[in-house]
Amino acid sequence: MSLARDSSSYHDMATATGVDEAAVQQAPSIKSMYVYEAPVRLWHWVNALCIVTLAASGYLIGSPLPSMPGEASDSFLFGYIRFAHFAAAYILAVGFLVRIYWGFAGNSHAREIFTLPLLTAAYWREVGAMLQWYAFLRPYPNRYVGHNPLARLAMFFGVFLMTLFMLATGFALYGEGAQAGHWSHILFTSWVIPLFGQSQDVHTWHHLGMWAIVLFVIFHVYAAIREDIMGRQSMLSTMISGYRMLKK
Amino acid sequence: MIETFYETLRRQGITRRSFLKFCSLTATSLGLGSAFAPRIAHALETKPRTPVIWLHGLECTCCSESFIRSAHPLAKDVVLSMLSLDYDDTLMAAAGHQAEAILEEIKKKYKGQYILAVEGNPPLNEGGMYCIQSGKPFVEKLKYMAADAKAIISWGSCASWGCVQAAKPNPTQAVPVHKVITDKPIIKVPGCPPIAEVMTGVVTYMLTFDRIPELDRQGRPKMFYGQRIHDKCYRRPHFDAGQFVEEWDDDAARRGYCLYKMGCKGPTTYNACSTTRWNGGVSFPIASGHGCIGCSEEGFWDKGGFYDRLTHIKQFGVEANADKVGGTAAAVAGAAVAAHAAVSAIKRARVNHAEENQGGK
Numbered sequence: 001m002s003l004a005r006d007s008s009s010y011h012d013m014a015t016a017t018g019v020d021e022a023a024v025q026q027a028p029s030i031k032s033m034y035v036y037e038a039p040v041r042l043w044h045w046v047n048a049l050c051i052v053t054l055a056a057s058g059y060l061i062g063s064p065l066p067s068m069p070g071e072a073s074d075s076f077l078f079g080y081i082r083f084a085h086f087a088a089a090y091i092l093a094v095g096f097l098v099r100i101y102w103g104f105a106g107n108s109h110a111r112e113i114f115t116l117p118l119l120t121a122a123y124w125r126e127v128g129a130m131l132q133w134y135a136f137l138r139p140y141p142n143r144y145v146g147h148n149p150l151a152r153l154a155m156f157f158g159v160f161l162m163t164l165f166m167l168a169t170g171f172a173l174y175g176e177g178a179q180a181g182h183w184s185h186i187l188f189t190s191w192v193i194p195l196f197g198q199s200q201d202v203h204t205w206h207h208l209g210m211w212a213i214v215l216f217v218i219f220h221v222y223a224a225i226r227e228d229i230m231g232r233q234s235m236l237s238t239m240i241s242g243y244r245m246l247k248k
Numbered sequence: 249m250i251e252t253f254y255e256t257l258r259r260q261g262i263t264r265r266s267f268l269k270f271c272s273l274t275a276t277s278l279g280l281g282s283a284f285a286p287r288i289a290h291a292l293e294t295k296p297r298t299p300v301i302w303l304h305g306l307e308c309t310c311c312s313e314s315f316i317r318s319a320h321p322l323a324k325d326v327v328l329s330m331l332s333l334d335y336d337d338t339l340m341a342a343a344g345h346q347a348e349a350i351l352e353e354i355k356k357k358y359k360g361q362y363i364l365a366v367e368g369n370p371p372l373n374e375g376g377m378y379c380i381q382s383g384k385p386f387v388e389k390l391k392y393m394a395a396d397a398k399a400i401i402s403w404g405s406c407a408s409w410g411c412v413q414a415a416k417p418n419p420t421q422a423v424p425v426h427k428v429i430t431d432k433p434i435i436k437v438p439g440c441p442p443i444a445e446v447m448t449g450v451v452t453y454m455l456t457f458d459r460i461p462e463l464d465r466q467g468r469p470k471m472f473y474g475q476r477i478h479d480k481c482y483r484r485p486h487f488d489a490g491q492f493v494e495e496w497d498d499d500a501a502r503r504g505y506c507l508y509k510m511g512c513k514g515p516t517t518y519n520a521c522s523t524t525r526w527n528g529g530v531s532f533p534i535a536s537g538h539g540c541i542g543c544s545e546e547g548f549w550d551k552g553g554f555y556d557r558l559t560h561i562k563q564f565g566v567e568a569n570a571d572k573v574g575g576t577a578a579a580v581a582g583a584a585v586a587a588h589a590a591v592s593a594i595k596r597a598r599v600n601h602a603e604e605n606q607g608g609k
Contacts, residue, residue, distance in 0.1 A: 062558055062571070064509060067500055068490045077490030134588070136595060176515075180474060194465045198545040199476075199516035200559055204570050207558065211574020215581050222585045230596060 032245040035109045039102045043095050050092040057085035058210050109146040113155035143232045158216035169206040253292040274452050291456045299354050299362040302336035305386045306379050306413045306422050307368025311404040314441035318448045348382050355396050364397035366407045371420035378420035394429045401435045408438035409546040436467040440543035445524050446472045477514035477540050480522040511555040512539030519544040
């Protein structure tokens with residue numbers, strides 16, 4: 001088929017097929033780069049699913065649903081809720097270990113959530129710049145390729161340290177039921193319970209940790225959507241395709 | 249020459265048959281198996297009795313009350329005769345200088361050989377004056393007698409953790425024994441009170457094997473404190489099924505459902521109640537329809553109501569559980585995000601509007 005057509009029929013075709021090479025030719029080109037490799041993206045979404053499952057099942061463990069009718073042998077509801085919690089915790093733990101490995105094996109952006117350039121003044125200047133941006137004191141943020149410095153701070157505490165805390169306290173509680181001799185009892189229960197004083201305190205702090213993660217999720221989702229709309233780089237699609245697009 | 253246990257028993261009219269029955273019962277209740285019954289019998293026949301000094305600090309004597317009710321018919325007689333219980337100010341006949349003289353005598357004569365059992369704890373505030381015995385603060389008596397002891401048994405939650413007299417704000421500054429005595433092996437036997445058979449079991453083990461039982465990291469004998477109430481609770485099937493008592497005297501309570509929602513601390517309490525039970529194996533709190541209050545756990549007295557599933561977090565200074573603290577924080581964060589989003593949208597609309605106007609000109 002010839003491209004030499006009158007413009008009205010070309011536009012008709014474009015609306016019908018979506019093929020519009022002319023518009024593509026005219027459009028401004030946007031720079032993009034590959035930042036989040038496949039293991040990072042996969043981990044992000046698996047982790048997100050785990051966290052939703054863990055928070056929901058964990059809340060129900062602390063505040064159980066109304067009683068089941070019938071004989072005890074007829075249902076295993078609380079058992080299944082606890083199973084969902086433990087299964088999601090195992091997946092999260094394995095994912096976390098793989099993610100740490102990828103921190104070493106992957107590109108430099110894969111390392112950003114595990115470390116903080118505490119002694120670099122420029123880093124803290126950029127954190128300040130991001131805070132100003134959120135305080136409406138700057139018309140535009142700077143452009144960042146990986147995590148922005150404020151996000152990196154939030155990731156380090158909200159993801160890395162919180163996951164460590166929740167894994168340690170969570171597997172300490174799990175080890176109580178798994179009993180002495182189980183790996184979780186040896187690795188965690190044996191020192192975490194005495195550290196907090198008693199099991200009930202570990203439950204309480206583990207529960208508080210859930211709320212800390214809920215806070216993180218609120219800020220994380222809000223900031224990601226807001227940056228995608230108002231900031232100068234793509235956010236949501238980056239965690240799906242891996243490519244970061246920079247706007248003007 | 250001190251009598252052996254066996255001689256003491258025979259003198260008190262206990263038959264050899266009853267003695268051997270006790271040995272097998274002890275072996276069984278310690279989980280040692282029948283092969284250990286002859287070893288226990290041999291030890292009791294040949295070893296001289298170990299002197300025990302039983303001190304009382306700030307306490308309510310519930311440990312002693314529990315101890316003297318050790319249920320198995322012989323245990324009460326045997327254990328009170330097994331130990332050479334040389335000093336116990338609530339039980340002994342002697343009083344005044346006569347009684348205090350025994351302390352000096354044991355300390356000198358059995359240096360490094362006697363067991364110091366401590367019920368209650370020392371208050372440290374104002375030089376220890378909140379607990380005065382024979383004209384001196386209890387903490388001094390405790391340190392004095394601990395100096396030459398072989399080992400120390402901390403009876404009950406007072407001696408082990410502090411218990412109610414150490415509850416906030418702890419005006420007398422009562423502290424558990426291990427805060428004052430740091431250079432001796434301490435066996436913690438917590439509980440308010442501890443189970444009678446656990447107390448006699450610990451003592452029997454120490455006298456029989458001449459060593460302290462295997463302890464966990466917090467100093468409790470593993471054989472009695474290695475599992476939670478929850479792990480051996482007969483209502484556990486209702487827990488797994490999701491069948492809970494919702495309020496006292498409801499249908500679920502009458503059916504004996506799990507007391508988790510009523511604040512039962514069985515899942516967080518290490519003790520032998522659901523196995524050994526109380527009063528000769530008759531019952532234990534959960535079997536009587538009341539949740540476990542966690543009386544053998546550190547700080548159980550300072551965590552708000554016994555009937556709360558989610559207990560208070562005193563670090564936050566207010567009476568609030570994790571859901572109140574976390575839920576409030578999440579609500580505030582949500583409101584802040586919503587407000588921030590609104591301001592962002594307005595600001596962006598204004599900028600776009602201004603740009604459009606500029607473009608128009």
